[in-house]
Amino acid sequence: MNRLILLGLLIFGLLLAGLGTLQAEFLALALPPAVFLAAGLIFSHEAPQVYARRSLSARRVNSGMPVTVRVTLTNQGERLELVCLADQVPPDLQVLSGKTSLAVSLQPGQSASFEYVVRARRGHYTLPELIALVSDPLGLVKRTLDLGEADTISVLPEITRIPHIPLHPERTRAFPGTIPARVGGPGVTFFGVREYQVGDAWHQVNWHLSARHMDEIYSNEFEQDRAVDIGLILDSRRESYLAFHGQSLFEFAVIAAAALARSFLAEGNRVGLVQYGQYIAWTFPGYGKQQRERIFSALAQATPGESLVDHLEHLPVRFFPPRSQIVLVSPLQARDLEVLFQFRARGYAVLVISPNPVTFELSHLPATPAVRLASRIAHLERVILLRQLGQAGIRVLDWDVATPLERAVLALQREPAHLRRWV
Amino acid sequence: MRPLRWALAISLLAALAFLEITFLALADLVAAGVVLALVAGWSLSLWRRSRWHHLAFASLAVMAIYAALQPFPPFLTLAALTLCLAAWDLSEFYLLLSQFDPQPDAETLARPHLERVSLLAIVGFALGCLALLLRLRLKFEVAILLGLLIFLGMAQAIRFLRSIAD
Numbered sequence: 001m002n003r004l005i006l007l008g009l010l011i012f013g014l015l016l017a018g019l020g021t022l023q024a025e026f027l028a029l030a031l032p033p034a035v036f037l038a039a040g041l042i043f044s045h046e047a048p049q050v051y052a053r054r055s056l057s058a059r060r061v062n063s064g065m066p067v068t069v070r071v072t073l074t075n076q077g078e079r080l081e082l083v084c085l086a087d088q089v090p091p092d093l094q095v096l097s098g099k100t101s102l103a104v105s106l107q108p109g110q111s112a113s114f115e116y117v118v119r120a121r122r123g124h125y126t127l128p129e130l131i132a133l134v135s136d137p138l139g140l141v142k143r144t145l146d147l148g149e150a151d152t153i154s155v156l157p158e159i160t161r162i163p164h165i166p167l168h169p170e171r172t173r174a175f176p177g178t179i180p181a182r183v184g185g186p187g188v189t190f191f192g193v194r195e196y197q198v199g200d201a202w203h204q205v206n207w208h209l210s211a212r213h214m215d216e217i218y219s220n221e222f223e224q225d226r227a228v229d230i231g232l233i234l235d236s237r238r239e240s241y242l243a244f245h246g247q248s249l250f251e252f253a254v255i256a257a258a259a260l261a262r263s264f265l266a267e268g269n270r271v272g273l274v275q276y277g278q279y280i281a282w283t284f285p286g287y288g289k290q291q292r293e294r295i296f297s298a299l300a301q302a303t304p305g306e307s308l309v310d311h312l313e314h315l316p317v318r319f320f321p322p323r324s325q326i327v328l329v330s331p332l333q334a335r336d337l338e339v340l341f342q343f344r345a346r347g348y349a350v351l352v353i354s355p356n357p358v359t360f361e362l363s364h365l366p367a368t369p370a371v372r373l374a375s376r377i378a379h380l381e382r383v384i385l386l387r388q389l390g391q392a393g394i395r396v397l398d399w400d401v402a403t404p405l406e407r408a409v410l411a412l413q414r415e416p417a418h419l420r421r422w423v
Numbered sequence: 424m425r426p427l428r429w430a431l432a433i434s435l436l437a438a439l440a441f442l443e444i445t446f447l448a449l450a451d452l453v454a455a456g457v458v459l460a461l462v463a464g465w466s467l468s469l470w471r472r473s474r475w476h477h478l479a480f481a482s483l484a485v486m487a488i489y490a491a492l493q494p495f496p497p498f499l500t501l502a503a504l505t506l507c508l509a510a511w512d513l514s515e516f517y518l519l520l521s522q523f524d525p526q527p528d529a530e531t532l533a534r535p536h537l538e539r540v541s542l543l544a545i546v547g548f549a550l551g552c553l554a555l556l557l558r559l560r561l562k563f564e565v566a567i568l569l570g571l572l573i574f575l576g577m578a579q580a581i582r583f584l585r586s587i588a589d
Contacts (some may be wrong), residue, residue, distance in 0.1 A: 003515065006477060008580050010484050015573050017488065019566060025497040028554040029487065032505040032547025036512070039543050041583065082532065084519065101523040105532055137539050139515050 004140050007037050040140030048134040049077030050106075052085060052147035054127065060154045060297070063122050066096055067153055071130065072113040075106035083112075084133040085147075090125045093118040093153070120155045122254065124301040127151045154300045157251075157258045162406045165263065166413060169228050169349040170323040177227030177268040187222035194221050227268045229285060231320035232261055232295075235330030236277025238304040242357055244364035249331060250304045252355045252401040257329045259405055260353065261295045264327075273298055276315055278305025285319075315339070323347040331357040334385060341392050350394045351412075358382055359400045424520060427533040430540075431469070431513040435462055438483070438506035441499045445490045458486050469514055472521060480511040497555060505548045509540050 011033050018026030050073060057068040073085055086101035098116030106112060130147040167179050184191045193206050196217035209218040234257045241250040257273070264271045265288065272285030273295045283298045285291075320326060326348045330336065343350050358378045365371045386396050399408045439462040446455040461482050468475035487504040491497050516536055 003477070003511075004580075006481060008577070010481075012573060012577055014488065015569070019570055019573075021492075022566075023491070025491045025500075025555065026488070028497065028551045029491055029501055029504055031551040031554060032501070032508055032544065035543050035547035035550065036508060039539075081535070082519075084523065086523065099523075103520055103523045103532060105535070135519075137536070138512060138543070139519065 004037070004040070007033050007040075007140065011037060036138060037140070040136050040138045043081075043138070044136040044141035047077070048075075048080060048083075048143060048145060050075055050080065050083060050132055050134060050145055050147065052130045052132060054087070054130060054148060054151055056151060056153065059152065060156060060293075060300075062156050063158045064119060065155075066117045066119045068098075068115060068117050069127070070113060070115045071102070072111055073102065073104070073106070073132065073147075074111040075108060077108065079108055080106045080134055081137040082135040082139070084135070085114075085130060087114075087116075087130065088128045089116075089118065090127070092123060093120045093125055118153075120153070122155050122157045122251065122300055123303075125153045125155070127153070154297055156296045156300050157254045159262055159296070160255065160259045160405050162259045162263050162409045163413065164267070165260070165351075165409055167228060167230070167325050167349065167351065169325040170347060171321065172226035172228050173270065175227045175268065176225060178225050179228045179267075179269070180223045180225060183224045183226075184221035185224040187224050189223040189225075190220060191223040192221045193218050195219070227270060227287075229321045229324035230264050230269050230271045231285070231324065231326045232257060232264070232271055232273045233315065233326065233328045233330070234273065234275045234299070234302060235328065236275045236281075236302055236304050237307045238277070239306075240331050240333060241304050242361050244361070247364075248304075249355050249357055249360050249401065250302075252360075252399075253329050253331070254299050254302055256353050256355065256399065256405055258296060258299050260327060260329070261299075262292060265289075265292045265295075271295065272319065274315065274319070275302050277303070277307055280315075282319065320348065323349075325349045325351065327351045327353065329353045329355075331355050332382075332385060334381075337385065337388055340389060340394055344392050344394060352389060352394060352396045354386070354396060354398055356382070356398055356400050359402065363402060424517070424530075424533060426530070426537060427513060427517055427520070430537050431510060431517060434506045434510040434513065435465060438462070438503045438510060441503035441506065442483070442486060442490065445493075445495055445499045445503070449490075449493050449495055451493075454486065454489065458483065461486070465510075465514070469517065472518065474518065476511060476514040476518075480507055480514075483507045498552065501551045501555065502548060505544050505551070508547070509544045512540050513537075 011030050014026045014030035018024065018030070052071060052073045054069060054071045058065075061067055069087065071085065071087055073083060075083070082103065083106055084101070084103045089095060089100050096117040096119055099114050100116050102112060102114045104112045127150060129150050132145045132147050133142055134145060135142045164178065169179070172179055180189060184194070193209055196205060196219045200219040204219045206218045206220045210216065234253060236250070241248055241253070243249070261271055261273065268287070270285045270287050271291060273283040275281040275298065281298060283294050286294065326343055328340070328350065330352065332352065332354050340350055340352070358375055362371070362375045382398075386398055389396050395412065397408060397412055399405065439458065442458045443455050446458065461479050465476055465479035468479065484504060484507065487500050487507065490500045516533070520532065
């Protein structure tokens with residue numbers, strides 16, 4: 001309630017009552033509130049010159065790392081009896097220490113500051129604009145001042161280092177990388193033999209073969225390792241994920257996507273990210289550290305959402321170059337099979353990293369006979385689903401999230417070569 | 424914040440005492456009960472950190488006006504209204520400060536505020552007493568002039584509030 005209005009109403013009410021009843025007592029009663037009102041109006045500040053600055057120790061941090069926020073308030077005008085400033089900390093940010101608000105009296109040119117330390121889980125947090133409340137000495141006239149801009153803190157997902165994952169898309173890029181290109185040239189893996197050409201190094205000459213042909217000299221040819229286009233798809237549909245006691249399977253999917261992006265980019269590949277959830281969030285393909293930061297930033301903001309079209313069919317696959325590599329991170333639903341088969345039919349090499357929802361759910365449920373039976377049924381359904389994918393030439397990593405990802409992906413290295421190649 | 428709490432308690436209790444004396448002297452037990460209930464409600468709202476003190480202050484001001492209408496010397500009513508005003512101001516300040524984290528300089532904020540409120544209350548009460556003692560006779564022209572001043576003041580206040588809102 002505006003105190004000024006209440007005080008004004010009281011004064012004018014008393015004066016009018018005095019005039020109406022012709023009793024001087026009412027006029028006398030109106031004097032103390034009138035003195036308060038007059039003092040409040042006389043000493044109110046026309047345009048307070050207050051400035052605030054918020055500084056953060058880091059705007060992008062890894063999960064669990066603390067961020068120190070410091071807010072400094074400076075008075076560049078006349079003396080202010082009372083300035084109140086409170087930083088609206090988002091509820092998901094945990095304040096570890098310090099204070100988030102300040103009430104202070106400021107002399108001209110004087111500054112005051114407060115500092116606090118926050119920590120958060122993966123996400124993108126916005127600290128809203130600073131709003132100060134400047135009051136006259138009696139608190140009758142209060143002005144709210146909009147000071148400064150909003151700040152953001154991005155808490156990146158946990159990023160694990162995973163070993164090399166062998167990929168074999170049909171199409172590679174022209175740049176050197178780590179993916180065998182099925183093209184002869186400089187490399188380390190034996191690829192074939194051809195006639196000696198001027199410029200071939202002596203150590204390239206296949207002396208055994210050349211000895212059997214008196215008129216010809218033959219050189220060994222090696223398989224070129226090149227970079228590839230990789231489309232990383234993170235399934236962000238809410239119905240795909242389970243959550244128990246604040247722990248969500250989606251977090252594991254994000255961790256997997258971050259680790260894969262880091263690994264693929266470190267190997268020189270061009271990587272793009274699509275998040276398919278409430279809407280389709282697209283990080284355009286790119287190389288190197290900048291792209292890595294872009295993808296991590298996108299993953300920091302990733303949240304599962306209710307998709308308007310809950311079918312993978314609407315994925316913008318056309319953004320990915322034909323016959324390139326698609327890596328889908330998803331627990332998978334039965335109806336996704338058809339879409340993945342279509343990807344294969346279009347010539348894409350598809351790898352599915354699938355956090356296992358059955359083992360995840362089972363680890364959070366009591367071990368009753370009914371639960372065990374249900375888990376066996378769910379497990380069988382999942383095995384059938386994954387087997388169908390395998391029969392279509394789609395590589396699948398069924399990831400039990402209790403196992404660290406860096407250990408789980410070793411299974412992809414142990415796959416027989418005929419499963420990895422030409423699929 | 425201890426001096427602030429003490430000042431608030433003293434001003435509320437003193438206002439209660441003055442109004443109770445007035446109404447008990449007038450043998451108006453209902454009004455005395457209402458005042459007691461209002462002060463109790465005010466104290467309770469402060470304890471619960473809720474903002475009912477505006478309503479309590481407005482109600483006590485109405486009770487003070489009611490007391491002024493009675494045939495009883497108005498000095499006690501004037502003192503009660505002045506103390507209610509001080510308590511209302513201190514309540515607002517107390518609630519404002521209590522919203523913030525523990526402030527190391529809360530005492531330094533509260534002390535000047537207490538001094539200012541005390542000074543204004545004394546000045547207001549003194550002016551009120553002076554007006555009651557002088558007993559000026561208002562002629563009709565003076566009353567008209569006073570009414571005009573009231574409306575001018577009201578217009579200025581509305582203009583000022585609009586400027587704040589903008």
